[in-house]
Amino acid sequence: MRVVESLAKMIFFPTYSPYVHVDHIDYFLKRFQSVEAIQEQIKTDYEYYLYSHLGEGVGYLGIQWEEDQAVLSKLYFLPEFRNQGWGLKALDWAEERARIQGKSKMELVVNENNSSAIRFYQKHGFHTLKAVTHSFDNGHSVQDLILIKDLSLD
Numbered sequence: 001m002r003v004v005e006s007l008a009k010m011i012f013f014p015t016y017s018p019y020v021h022v023d024h025i026d027y028f029l030k031r032f033q034s035v036e037a038i039q040e041q042i043k044t045d046y047e048y049y050l051y052s053h054l055g056e057g058v059g060y061l062g063i064q065w066e067e068d069q070a071v072l073s074k075l076y077f078l079p080e081f082r083n084q085g086w087g088l089k090a091l092d093w094a095e096e097r098a099r100i101q102g103k104s105k106m107e108l109v110v111n112e113n114n115s116s117a118i119r120f121y122q123k124h125g126f127h128t129l130k131a132v133t134h135s136f137d138n139g140h141s142v143q144d145l146i147l148i149k150d151l152s153l154d
Contacts, residue, residue, distance in 0.1 A: 001035045003050060003057040008033035011059075011076045019113040024140040031136075046073065049093075051086060061090050063097065069105040070098035070151075091124060095151055104152045109134075112143045125149045 012025050012033070020028075031037060038048060041062070051059040059077030063070055072094055077086050098106050110117050112131065126147040135141045 001038045001048075004038060004048060004060045005029075005033060005035050007057050007060055007076065007078065010078060014079060015076075015114075016111065019111065020142060021140060024136070024138065024142070027136065027138045027140070048074075049090075051077070051090060053081065059086055059090065061094055063094055065101065065103075068103070069107055070094070070101065070103045072106055072108040075108075087120060088124065095149075099151055104150065105148060106151055107146060107148045109144045109146055112145050118145065118147075121147050121149075125153070 008029055012029055013022070016025050038046075041064075042048065045065045046062055047065075048060060048062045050057050051061075058081045060074060061072070061076075062074035064073045065071075072091075075087060075090055075094070077090075095106060106126075107129070108121065108126070109132075110121065112118075126149045129146045129148045132144050132146060133141050134144055
């Protein structure tokens with residue numbers, strides 16, 4: 001879990017600082033990507049998976065299980081490991097894991113300004129369900145898109 005926490009810090013600031021205030025990134029990391037937060041998530045309905053290369057963590061994914069669908073809660077890779085097939089392999093694996101669990105849909109939330117992630121998910125069968133504003137108790141709000149994919153079509 002410490003590796004995931006460390007990866008999150010290395011990934012979030014360069015990825016999100018162009019359109020999310022640094023104070024909110026710091027809050028988000030502490031609230032949702034700290035060791036303590038991950039431990040609490042795993043106690044409920046989350047699973048985390050670490051991806052490594054040459055013995056070093058390079059990315060991770062998190063899946064949350066809901067009654068009728070899987071939520072791809074996290075899919076992050078270090079910048080130097082993007083556009084090399086890691087994300088697609090992780091996504092394909094997560095979708096197969098969801099099918100094995102009997103889920104016919106996969107949903108995820110992506111910041112509306114994260115155009116590269118949106119293109120990636122759309123290219124692989126996700127479509128926009130709706131736009132939402134998420135407000136946090138630190139006073140910050142972000143504009144997100146909820147994307148969904150019908151897993152029974154693959």
